[in-house]
Amino acid sequence: EDQVTQSPEALRLQEGESSSLNCSYTVSGLRGLFWYRQDPGKGPEFLFTLYSAGEEKEKERLKATLTKKESFLHITAPKPEDSATYLCAVEKEGGATNKLIFGTGTLLAVQP
Amino acid sequence: NAGVMQNPRHLVRRRGQEARLRCSPVKGHSHVYWYRQLPEEGLKFMVYLQKENIIDESGMPKERFSAEFPKEGPSILRIQQVVRGDSAAYFCASSLWDSSYLHTEAFFGQGTRLTVV
Numbered sequence: 001e002d003q004v005t006q007s008p009e010a011l012r013l014q015e016g017e018s019s020s021l022n023c024s025y026t027v028s029g030l031r032g033l034f035w036y037r038q039d040p041g042k043g044p045e046f047l048f049t050l051y052s053a054g055e056e057k058e059k060e061r062l063k064a065t066l067t068k069k070e071s072f073l074h075i076t077a078p079k080p081e082d083s084a085t086y087l088c089a090v091e092k093e094g095g096a097t098n099k100l101i102f103g104t105g106t107l108l109a110v111q112p
Numbered sequence: 113n114a115g116v117m118q119n120p121r122h123l124v125r126r127r128g129q130e131a132r133l134r135c136s137p138v139k140g141h142s143h144v145y146w147y148r149q150l151p152e153e154g155l156k157f158m159v160y161l162q163k164e165n166i167i168d169e170s171g172m173p174k175e176r177f178s179a180e181f182p183k184e185g186p187s188i189l190r191i192q193q194v195v196r197g198d199s200a201a202y203f204c205a206s207s208l209w210d211s212s213y214l215h216t217e218a219f220f221g222q223g224t225r226l227t228v229v
Contacts, residue, residue, distance in 0.1 A: 042222055087154070
């Protein structure tokens with residue numbers, strides 16, 4: 001069964017304390033893996049797409065990496081404004097574009 | 113530069129009533145997707161539409177739920193005879209079509225929070 005599992009469910013960091021969020025997936029053929037950020041009461045905001053193992057992408061304090069079984073979202077020196085729920089999703093080969101399978105997210109809280 | 117617009121933001125319906133959720137995609141986007149987010153659960157795909165066509169409705173419940181994306185106007189997700197279990201946040205997303213099939217990411221709206229009482 002296709003599945004996306006994110007860990008930890010929740011993470012509390014001090015400002016400046018770097019860490020990583022994990023997304024492990026089992027799908028029958030991966031077309032792409034996506035990271036989104038979701039603030040309370042808002043819709044998901046696109047961050048990154050990764051297509052192949054070994055690929056890395058960066059944006060400000062965030063860096064996403066991909067292996068054949070999992071992806072990591074590394075947060076370097078986080079700030080309070082990075083507090084949000086981070087969602088991971090996969091798109092299967094042969095499936096409709098943007099038909100995404102989401103994990104349940106990691107709730108990140110960054111304290112000043 | 114308006115993003116995906118959904119309305120209403122909040123909708124309260126009594127059991128048995130109909131709910132209509134509207135989604136206007138980003139200008140120029142011809143692909144629309146509906147997702148549902150139940151409390152404590154992840155986003156679940158419901159349906160993928162292009163103008164006047166349903167491309168993939170594999171995530172739609174077989175009864176009471178329907179979706180359309182007419183040639184003119186917003187996409188509509190319609191839920192007939194709502195039940196308590198339909199209470200959730202419903203998100204719409206849109207994307208461009210890329211003929212080279214490089215992936216074009218989906219942009220999400222703010223969602224409609226449906227409460228069935």
